[in-house]
Amino acid sequence: MTTEQSKSDISRARILDAAAKTFRQKGYAATTLIEIARAADMQAGSLYYHFGSKDELLEEVLDIGMRRVHEAVEESQEHLPPGSSHRDRIRAAVEAHLTTLLKLDDYTSANIRIFGQIPEDVRRRHIKLRDAYAELWRRILAKAQKSRALRSDIDLGLVRMLLMGALNWSVEWYQPGRTSIQTMADHMCLMLFSGIGIDEPARSSEDETIA
Amino acid sequence: MTTEQSKSDISRARILDAAAKTFRQKGYAATTLIEIARAADMQAGSLYYHFGSKDELLEEVLDIGMRRVHEAVEESQEHLPPGSSHRDRIRAAVEAHLTTLLKLDDYTSANIRIFGQIPEDVRRRHIKLRDAYAELWRRILAKAQKSRALRSDIDLGLVRMLLMGALNWSVEWYQPGRTSIQTMADHMCLMLFSGIGIDEPARSSEDETIA
DNA sequence: GCATTTTTCTAACACTAGTTCGATTTTAAA
DNA sequence: TTTAAAATCGAACTAGTGTTAGAAAAATGC
Numbered sequence: 001m002t003t004e005q006s007k008s009d010i011s012r013a014r015i016l017d018a019a020a021k022t023f024r025q026k027g028y029a030a031t032t033l034i035e036i037a038r039a040a041d042m043q044a045g046s047l048y049y050h051f052g053s054k055d056e057l058l059e060e061v062l063d064i065g066m067r068r069v070h071e072a073v074e075e076s077q078e079h080l081p082p083g084s085s086h087r088d089r090i091r092a093a094v095e096a097h098l099t100t101l102l103k104l105d106d107y108t109s110a111n112i113r114i115f116g117q118i119p120e121d122v123r124r125r126h127i128k129l130r131d132a133y134a135e136l137w138r139r140i141l142a143k144a145q146k147s148r149a150l151r152s153d154i155d156l157g158l159v160r161m162l163l164m165g166a167l168n169w170s171v172e173w174y175q176p177g178r179t180s181i182q183t184m185a186d187h188m189c190l191m192l193f194s195g196i197g198i199d200e201p202a203r204s205s206e207d208e209t210i211a
Numbered sequence: 212m213t214t215e216q217s218k219s220d221i222s223r224a225r226i227l228d229a230a231a232k233t234f235r236q237k238g239y240a241a242t243t244l245i246e247i248a249r250a251a252d253m254q255a256g257s258l259y260y261h262f263g264s265k266d267e268l269l270e271e272v273l274d275i276g277m278r279r280v281h282e283a284v285e286e287s288q289e290h291l292p293p294g295s296s297h298r299d300r301i302r303a304a305v306e307a308h309l310t311t312l313l314k315l316d317d318y319t320s321a322n323i324r325i326f327g328q329i330p331e332d333v334r335r336r337h338i339k340l341r342d343a344y345a346e347l348w349r350r351i352l353a354k355a356q357k358s359r360a361l362r363s364d365i366d367l368g369l370v371r372m373l374l375m376g377a378l379n380w381s382v383e384w385y386q387p388g389r390t391s392i393q394t395m396a397d398h399m400c401l402m403l404f405s406g407i408g409i410d411e412p413a414r415s416s417e418d419e420t421i422a
Numbered sequence: 423g424c425a426t427t428t429t430t431c432t433a434a435c436a437c438t439a440g441t442t443c444g445a446t447t448t449t450a451a452a
Numbered sequence: 453t454t455t456a457a458a459a460t461c462g463a464a465c466t467a468g469t470g471t472t473a474g475a476a477a478a479a480t481g482c
Contacts, residue, residue: 196365198360
């Protein structure tokens with residue numbers, strides 16, 4: 001067979017899917033190879049034909065997840081309609097990030113959820129991909145700031161972390177059907193660009209108003 | 212002794228401190244009772260004089276953590292200078308939340324970090340405190356909106372989740388010394404109220420500008 | 423100081439996890 | 453159909469976990 005993939009490749013993918021899903025749900029340490037195997041219709045021992053260890057399996061899930069968001073956001077920047085504003089660019093990046101995170105991708109959401117609690121050496125080997133993704137966002141925001149689309153009197157690194165936090169945290173509460181990803185992106189960008197505050201009556205230098 | 216606490220109470224507190232710290236670092240499943248015991252200068256078996264099980268220990272850590280933020284934010288609202296604006300109120304709440312989360316409190320940060328990966332029944336028993344805390348924020352934001360300090364054409368629930376996400380995610384990256392909690396609160400509130408965008412040149416109904 | 427309670431230790435138990443490896447089945451080519 | 457390789461099974465092993473309970477030690481009251 002050359003049209004498709006070898007049986008090994010198929011099993012491999014099935015295992016990775018099962019692992020991503022289970023890791024995402026229960027976390028790394030609480031996930032047992034027996035569970036993963038069951039979800040992949042195999043015996044636990046058979047996993048070792050495809051992966052050298054549980055850590056190796058984890059590592060690949062993490063890498064895939066991070067590559068997917070990275071590529072999604074990168075493509076969102078390349079496929080922008082000509083003449084897009086920096087707000088449009090950022091909005092597209094936000095939407096791409098959220099979509100990857102929340103739509104059918106256990107890999108990225110697993111990565112986001114469990115990264116804080118993985119073995120030290122796995123983290124060390126994975127950190128490069130993380131940094132590369134952070135760098136992508138750094139560039140997007142810096143370009144916007146340099147073009148005077150974002151205020152210059154702010155700590156962009158801090159803004160980036162707060163922004164990523166708002167987006168990433170959605171893996172903890174998002175339920176498909178209750179809110180659309182578009183609406184989430186709308187609200188996020190509204191906050192980011194314009195805020196949701198209304199000027200309160202008082203007009204002095206401080207915000208003093210009557211309760 | 213009546214001036215202080217019994218030896219049992221002291222040991223109990225020592226164990227809880229050690230548990231919160233270790234849970235926060237490694238997650239629940241990956242944390243062993245041997246580690247907790249070592250951090251508390253005891254033997255693993257001795258823990259059972261104070262707690263019935265690992266789950267029970269976890270439960271108490273979670274509860275304490277949630278109560279601490281709740282109380283901190285609640286107090287921040289009560290101790291406001293008279294005539295404070297709604298922005299001031301929200302800003303105080305943000306700062307209280309961040310301070311509890313990032314300043315010497317392993318309990319709250321443990322709660323935030325590991326909540327997604329705890330046994331089902333523990334979560335079920337803990338969820339009330341979570342809901343109560345969410346309700347506190349809901350009230351604060353709703354009051355501001357009703358007083359026309361926040362826009363009315365937005366989904367406040369969604370804003371709340373994004374806001375909490377931005378704040379909570381800081382447990383994943385915050386390092387004392389690099390950024391002050393004040394600065395973080397400043398940026399968060401600036402984003403929330405005014406945004407960090409600058410009106411781009413084009414003035415049509417849409418944001419179309421020349422790159 | 424002694425007796426009683428409180429607190430901790432120690433060693434063991436039961437159980438489950440990750441992992442290994444030879445046997446077995448499935449697959450694909452000749 | 454035969455045969456060799458690829459893929460999976462299945463049972464075992466090792467290590468480490470949460471947990472228990474009786475012995476030891478420390479604290480407390482008389």
